[in-house]
Amino acid sequence: MSTTAAPPATLVPRLAVHGLTVRFGGLTALTDVSLRVDDGEVVGLIGPNGAGKTTLFNAVCGLVPPTEGTVAVAGGRRDRAPRPDRLVRHGVARTLQGLGLFAGLTVLENVVAACPDRRGGVDRALAELDGLGIGHLAAARPTALPYPDQKKVALARALVSRPGLLLLDEPAGGLGAADIDDLAGLVRRVARGGCAVLLVEHHVDFVMEVCDRVVVLDFGRVIACGTPAEVRDDPAVLEAYLGTEVDR
Structure with a gap:
């Protein structure tokens, strides 16, 4: 081989x-x-x-x-x-082993922060969160979520830039x-x-x-x-x- x-x-x-x-x-x-x-x-x-x-x-x-x-x-x-x-x-987008989420921001704000189009960032971020089944957690702090959901937030943040x-x-x-x-x-x-x-x-x-x-x-x-x-x-x-x- x-x-x-x-x-x-x-x-x-x-x-x-x-x-x-x-x-x-x-x-x-x-x-x-x-x-x-x-x-x-x-x-x-x-x-x-x-x-x-x-x-x-x-x-x-x-x-x-x-x-x-x-x-x-x-x-x-x-x-x-x-x-x-x-x-x-x-x-190019990347996730990290340590997730790298911002504890002081909401789930939605964490994802919007990675969106290159800030004007349409909220809608796009919500769409990514919904696609991962965690749209209902948009207003939560990531530190309050179970670890699998935190990983989904990190993944949504990577995907939001398409x-x-x-x-x-x-x-x-x-x-x-x-x-x-x-x-x-x-x-x-x-x-x-x-x-x-x-x-x-x-x-x-x-x-x-x-x-x-x-x-x-x-x-x-x-x-x-x-x-x-x-x-x-x-x-x-x-x-x-x-x-x-x-x-x-």
Whole structure:
């Protein structure tokens, strides 16, 4: 199996990472990583803790400069990712492991804050909240909500900008089985609408169910990529990661 996640395609990918290397002083966090995510595709990024998954997300978001290699969003400049304060105009949205909700604002205000069109922001925010089944919580403070609902607020905040590329950082973390099933349906629905989705997740069964392709990192390198079935049976992946995570 190939260890580069860039299959041939005739269309410009929504996200193209090529030969990405990131070093922090004497520590190399990523080495020659290449992957792509096309419109309407869900790609999962998995690997042990410390494999470089969050560093890759941060490089795509412009928070970490590449030491070598390129990051291109929708065919844009390849020598660097969009600046963090310009992600929305490039059609990029991201959720965080820590959610990052504003405790002093209501649920609705949290979502409106991420809307690029402030005049129509309330209507759009309410539509996203309704679509996630939490429109009735618009006036609540996020800290008063159960954790699964807080995650929905964070997701609504990411979706309100109508991104072309959605980065999900451990979206299933802390959720029960029913909520994970609902999340899987939502991710597939977002992708069917044409959005490209790249997600980092430790819930391997969720990844295998929802993703079109899976990229596996280990010690900052891509060790495998392919369909969920291909990755699940790859000996290198089993040795590095899945063998301790999945009951085969």
